[in-house]
Amino acid sequence: MSREAARWRSRRQLRGQYRDKAEQERPQGPSAVRLKPKQVTLPPLPPAHAMIQPMPRLSVPAALALGSAALGAAFATGLFLGRWCPPWRSPREKRLLPPEDNPLWQYLLSRSLREHPALRSLRLLTLEQPKGDSMMTCEQAQLLANLARLIKAKKALDLGTFTGYSALALALALPPAGRVVTCEVNPGPPELGRPLWRQAEEEHKIDLRLKPALETLDELLDAGEAGTFDMAVVDADKENCTAYYERCLQLLRPGGILAVLSVLWRGEVLQPQPRDLETQCVRNLNERILRDARVHISLLPLGDGLTLAFKI
Amino acid sequence: MSREAARWRSRRQLRGQYRDKAEQERPQGPSAVRLKPKQVTLPPLPPAHAMIQPMPRLSVPAALALGSAALGAAFATGLFLGRWCPPWRSPREKRLLPPEDNPLWQYLLSRSLREHPALRSLRLLTLEQPKGDSMMTCEQAQLLANLARLIKAKKALDLGTFTGYSALALALALPPAGRVVTCEVNPGPPELGRPLWRQAEEEHKIDLRLKPALETLDELLDAGEAGTFDMAVVDADKENCTAYYERCLQLLRPGGILAVLSVLWRGEVLQPQPRDLETQCVRNLNERILRDARVHISLLPLGDGLTLAFKI
Numbered sequence: 001m002s003r004e005a006a007r008w009r010s011r012r013q014l015r016g017q018y019r020d021k022a023e024q025e026r027p028q029g030p031s032a033v034r035l036k037p038k039q040v041t042l043p044p045l046p047p048a049h050a051m052i053q054p055m056p057r058l059s060v061p062a063a064l065a066l067g068s069a070a071l072g073a074a075f076a077t078g079l080f081l082g083r084w085c086p087p088w089r090s091p092r093e094k095r096l097l098p099p100e101d102n103p104l105w106q107y108l109l110s111r112s113l114r115e116h117p118a119l120r121s122l123r124l125l126t127l128e129q130p131k132g133d134s135m136m137t138c139e140q141a142q143l144l145a146n147l148a149r150l151i152k153a154k155k156a157l158d159l160g161t162f163t164g165y166s167a168l169a170l171a172l173a174l175p176p177a178g179r180v181v182t183c184e185v186n187p188g189p190p191e192l193g194r195p196l197w198r199q200a201e202e203e204h205k206i207d208l209r210l211k212p213a214l215e216t217l218d219e220l221l222d223a224g225e226a227g228t229f230d231m232a233v234v235d236a237d238k239e240n241c242t243a244y245y246e247r248c249l250q251l252l253r254p255g256g257i258l259a260v261l262s263v264l265w266r267g268e269v270l271q272p273q274p275r276d277l278e279t280q281c282v283r284n285l286n287e288r289i290l291r292d293a294r295v296h297i298s299l300l301p302l303g304d305g306l307t308l309a310f311k312i
Numbered sequence: 313m314s315r316e317a318a319r320w321r322s323r324r325q326l327r328g329q330y331r332d333k334a335e336q337e338r339p340q341g342p343s344a345v346r347l348k349p350k351q352v353t354l355p356p357l358p359p360a361h362a363m364i365q366p367m368p369r370l371s372v373p374a375a376l377a378l379g380s381a382a383l384g385a386a387f388a389t390g391l392f393l394g395r396w397c398p399p400w401r402s403p404r405e406k407r408l409l410p411p412e413d414n415p416l417w418q419y420l421l422s423r424s425l426r427e428h429p430a431l432r433s434l435r436l437l438t439l440e441q442p443k444g445d446s447m448m449t450c451e452q453a454q455l456l457a458n459l460a461r462l463i464k465a466k467k468a469l470d471l472g473t474f475t476g477y478s479a480l481a482l483a484l485a486l487p488p489a490g491r492v493v494t495c496e497v498n499p500g501p502p503e504l505g506r507p508l509w510r511q512a513e514e515e516h517k518i519d520l521r522l523k524p525a526l527e528t529l530d531e532l533l534d535a536g537e538a539g540t541f542d543m544a545v546v547d548a549d550k551e552n553c554t555a556y557y558e559r560c561l562q563l564l565r566p567g568g569i570l571a572v573l574s575v576l577w578r579g580e581v582l583q584p585q586p587r588d589l590e591t592q593c594v595r596n597l598n599e600r601i602l603r604d605a606r607v608h609i610s611l612l613p614l615g616d617g618l619t620l621a622f623k624i
């Protein structure tokens with residue numbers, strides 16, 4: 001027998017001795033419980049179609065879910081109303097263009113305005129006055145000046161001087177011998193503008209008439225100036241706007257341009273039953289111009305609405 | 313003694329008996345407590361100035377108050393965000409004018425549009441085409457036609473024919489011997505418009521060039537037509553807009569009008585770092601026109617921005 005085989009036999013004998021000892025130490029008698037390994041019963045496998053069901057949802061208290069849903073609904077309602085309902089402004093505030101601080105509108109102005117320094121000073125001065133925001137806007141004034149240059153205007157008419165911003169803009173567009181007849185009933189504001197007319201060296205072109213515009217227009221017609229004006233800008237009181245329109249059209253030459261400002265009257269023209277006389281007059285004038293075969297027309301969304309009527 | 317008096321006496325005696333009985337039944341001894349009528353102490357009257365205080369507030373459970381406050385805050389937040397935050401549109405949608413269905417914009421159009429029947433048919437036909445909404449708008453076309461009439465234009469240039477809406481609008485504004493040179497690379501759309509050019513009896517004035525606009529412009533310059541055009545309308549691809557602008561300016565006579573469309577490029581000009589070439593080209597052109605001393609300019613909020621450059 002080799003040494004190896006002898007070693008294996010002795011190990012088997014050792015294991016046998018240990019086993020016998022364990023049997024002797026086990027408690028004997030009826031109280032002895034023979035320990036069996038516990039039998040684990042696995043639950044039955046679910047059917048195949050049930051095994052692909054989603055995980056159970058997150059469970060939250062009902063009060064929390066209801067509260068969150070109510071908060072969400074209130075937020076969404078507010079968002080919807082805020083987006084789609086008109087703002088609580090008076091209907092007088094209605095306008096087509098976005099507010100002054102709109103970035104795209106600012107871009108448009110910054111890429112197009114070329115305002116004479118005196119005009120700029122006069123605009124800033126005018127905006128400080130009461131009702132200063134009713135003045136002609138700078139892009140309107142620039143367009144009218146461009147049109148005056150385009151038709152080589154020499155004589156222009158300006159109803160509603162205020163501080164003379166539009167009169168100065170027109171004067172700057174006229175040749176040295178040009179003349180702007182401008183009408184105003186309130187003597188205060190034009191005196192504010194006069195230093196700036198002088199500064200721009202255009203004072204001699206501006207012929208200020210401090211009396212009701214209708215009187216001035218009739219004087220000009222009586223003086224035989226019908227058909228001699230190249231341009232007319234109507235930005236005076238609205239009660240007489242149709243009379244102004246008719247007289248200005250007589251004073252214009254064929255090919256002259258008549259501009260009427262504030263023809264949307266801050267959105268009031270949309271009123272189904274206008275109660276005030278001004279709104280009614282503006283609406284009537286718009287209807288009249290639309291049907292007037294003596295002019296070609298364009299209505300531009302500048303300021304509070306600018307009608308350009310080109311006399312045929 | 314009357315019967316009545318006897319009845320009263322007997323009642324008094326009865327009450328006396330009951331009282332004696334109650335005294336006997338009352339527990340006697342030191343543990344007996346003599347019940348006294350409870351003394352009600354009224355609170356002191358408040359001072360006179362406190363008596364006009366308002367009624368005490370309605371008392372609600374704290375949970376209800378907190379819940380209502382949270383709902384109100386959520387609603388107000390939604391309303392605020394809905395009103396003041398920009399809508400979730402792509403920045404490409406930015407425009408100055410209100411949407412087409414705005415009542416005031418509809419009023420403006422209804423009081424100013426005088427569209428030739430053939431022009432109207434062509435506009436409706438064009439809007440059915442793919443990218444039909446990129447056409448010149450009707451109020452732009454009417455303004456350009458009015459300006460063409462104003463300067464008694466005889467020769468006009470139209471870059472970007474599409475279906476020929478702008479070409480037809482210009483042709484209608486020119487005298488019988490007038491001519492509109494119109495450039496397009498895509499031969500399909502102009503053929504859609506041709507029957508309407510014919511219907512309006514203006515087909516003979518429209519000179520369609522089916523090749524890149526730059527080639528046509530160079531041909532015209534080579535043919536010695538510089539300074540002979542009265543009007544030019546640039547509504548073609550934006551990559552070459554500066555080249556178009558420069559060549560058109562050469563082709564225009566002094567006093568001619570150059571109109572460039574879509575100069576706001578749907579608000580993309582506002583991008584701080586434009587990535588696409590088109591936006592960069594439009595921005596560069598706007599800067600160039602602003603500083604160009606050869607023209608007077610106006611930038612109008614019509615369509616997607618309309619620059620009018622009046623050649624000096």
